[in-house]
């Protein structure tokens with residue numbers, strides 16, 4: 001996947017670990033060629049012991065000799081980290097950002113670097129079932145695109161888009177999507193408890209129903225509306241429930257929520273670009 005250089009992670013939290021785990025599981029790279037950095041020594045020890053990767057508290061040391069540098073810090077830490085890395089990255093290397101809301105322009109200007117991938121993963125990446133949408137700066141080569149694709153595949157499914165605007169759309173749909181699903185899960189579990197199920201059984205019924213329905217929809221060639229019609233008998237229970245859900249505006253509320261998240265993502269990205277000193281109050285979630 002990489003030539004002779006290393007893969008560096010600046011920020012070694014939950015997402016960096018998910019990527020390291022996926023990369024090693026798919027045997028894309030030997031652990032000795034992965035270097036991660038972060039402020040907490042205890043966290044470094046943990047990663048060294050779990051995965052055999054190298055670790056340092058010094059971000060500039062981590063990126064030395066890196067062919068690809070993954071930027072995996074929280075959005076509010078980006079303004080501190082970008083200036084540290086200026087002049088430290090190999091000009092021919094690739095930067096792959098998973099930071100929500102950090103635009104290509106912010107990263108390009110902040111790092112003074114050409115080849116950049118901006119990606120938007122989601123939380124199921126932590127169990128290898130993520131959905132990542134990604135795009136590239138004009139200076140990114142075809143080979144670097146292939147490297148980025150391989151690294152992002154370690155988190156689950158990935159889709160490349162030409163236009164960065166799709167990243168804001170993806171933030172609203174797949175990036176923020178797990179929050180909508182978890183809310184629906186919670187509401188259904190509570191409804192089950194209301195009926196008289198124990199919380200444990202209700203949670204099991206709801207989780208397996210969501211998982212099974214998602215798998216069925218993924219594997220079936222039918223549109224979800226057709227699958228829904230298949231379980232809706234005339235005068236039956238589904239028809240009765242669907243009538244109430246539509247009457248309550250479920251479809252409209254979901255659409256409004258996604259639209260609001262999209263507007264929020266766009267405005268946060270614009271605020272970051274307008275603020276070279278990066279106001280710490282600007283966060284992407």
Ligand SMILES: NC(=O)c1ccc[n+]([C@@H]2O[C@H](COP(=O)([O-])OP(=O)(O)OC[C@H]3O[C@@H](n4cnc5c(N)ncnc54)[C@H](OP(=O)(O)O)[C@@H]3O)[C@@H](O)[C@H]2O)c1
Nearest residue numbers: 011012013014015038040072073074075099100121122123
């Ligand atoms: N979690 C998700 O599912 C998800 C989904 C989409 C996008 N993302 C994006 O992925 C990025 C990482 O998220 P995460 O969930 O992995 O966060 P996280 O677990 O908090 O990881 C961030 C890591 O950065 C470290 N860090 C803090 N200051 C640093 C510095 N100055 N230099 C280097 N490292 C530093 C933190 O160390 P300490 O813990 O010691 O402070 C932590 O290990 C975020 O930008 C987020 O927007 C995450």
